[in-house]
Amino acid sequence: MELETYFTLLKLQSYSKQSSTMPFGDPKFPVINPSPDVDQTIRSLRTSDYLLATFLTSGSWAYGYIFGKPTRMACASTAMALGMTAAGMAMLQNGRSRLMGYRENAREVKTYGAWPVQPEVKANVPGVRYPVATGLTSPSVTPPLDWKNYD
Template sequence: MPFGDPKYPVVNPSPDVDQTIRSLRTSDYLLATAMTGGSWAYGYIFGKPTRMACASTAMALGMTAAGMAMLQNGMQRLMGYKENAREVKMYGAWPVQPEIRPNTPGGRYPVATGLYSPSVAPPVDWRNYN
């Protein structure tokens, strides 16, 4: 995840896998079905001598990638990096929201100005580093 302020309300700044799976949408399931089916078709088309074995292996790889994509999309919604009106309505917003600063980088060569709030990435305490 980027070290930047989320554009939407934060539901949970560090969601676990169980909450992420509970908050999946129909579009996530359609994405997983399309990725799994598409990878099976790819394995079948290009696995000429052993079509079914190649298709099954490609489907397993596609299903793994689809599961990772589903979890990534769900976590991004819960953390506020994607549109999450449905999740905010269902679970409520996190009590401490990061302040949203306008992104005003300098033209063509942006300067690292620290466009994130301390609630997202707290400042480093250098006292313990001797």
């Protein structure tokens, strides 16, 4: 039993030694999985995601039918295919952002549990990641304004 606890602590320490568990930003909600795969994302979809896909697909079919006058059904089918593609991308984006902690995810945290090591949320401090506008650009980049012709 003591050996298992030791290996669990080693695993958690290796996670905490990483520079950041999130690659691109600080999430505002608990992280469930910092890098979820498509299967886990599809398993965690909500009813609102399926409704979004239904409305996007049917709305794009209606758009193709209304505005595709000479060949209504062909245009409607093509628009529906494009709408289905956009709906699939939107569903995966919403589900993945909930698992990564960028959207509200209380239901998912209750179902799947939180990731063992949560990233620390830092304030926006000046640096490479959060540059500060200094206003000291060279005249070759932004030449000074010529106010002579503004009467």
